[in-house]
Amino acid sequence: MGFDLRYTAISVKLALVTILGLFLDLLRYLYTGLRSDTVLAAENLFLRKQLALYQERHVKPRRIDAATRIALEFLSKHFNWRPALVLVQPATLVH
Numbered sequence: 001m002g003f004d005l006r007y008t009a010i011s012v013k014l015a016l017v018t019i020l021g022l023f024l025d026l027l028r029y030l031y032t033g034l035r036s037d038t039v040l041a042a043e044n045l046f047l048r049k050q051l052a053l054y055q056e057r058h059v060k061p062r063r064i065d066a067a068t069r070i071a072l073e074f075l076s077k078h079f080n081w082r083p084a085l086v087l088v089q090p091a092t093l094v095h
Contacts, residue, residue, distance in 0.1 A: 017067070018066040
């Protein structure tokens with residue numbers, strides 16, 4: 001029974017990258033709570049415009065990583081996310 005250190009190192013690296021990504025998302029989430037409604041509305045509009053450009057140009061979205069998937073799951077508990085989806089279908093995120 002062989003023990004492959006390369007596989008273990010890659011697994012540890014991926015876990016650390018995921019944890020760092022989740023920590024950064026948590027900081028962004030907390031920072032969002034400190035901003036005014038006007039600033040949040042402007043950011044929301046800006047992001048919606050970006051999505052519209054992606055749709056117009058038929059740019060395919062990249063695969064999401066583990067940290068993004070976990071963050072989206074956490075955020076989905078706080079608002080009705082299904083109508084907000086633009087580039088993917090709800091079933092894509094639920095799988």
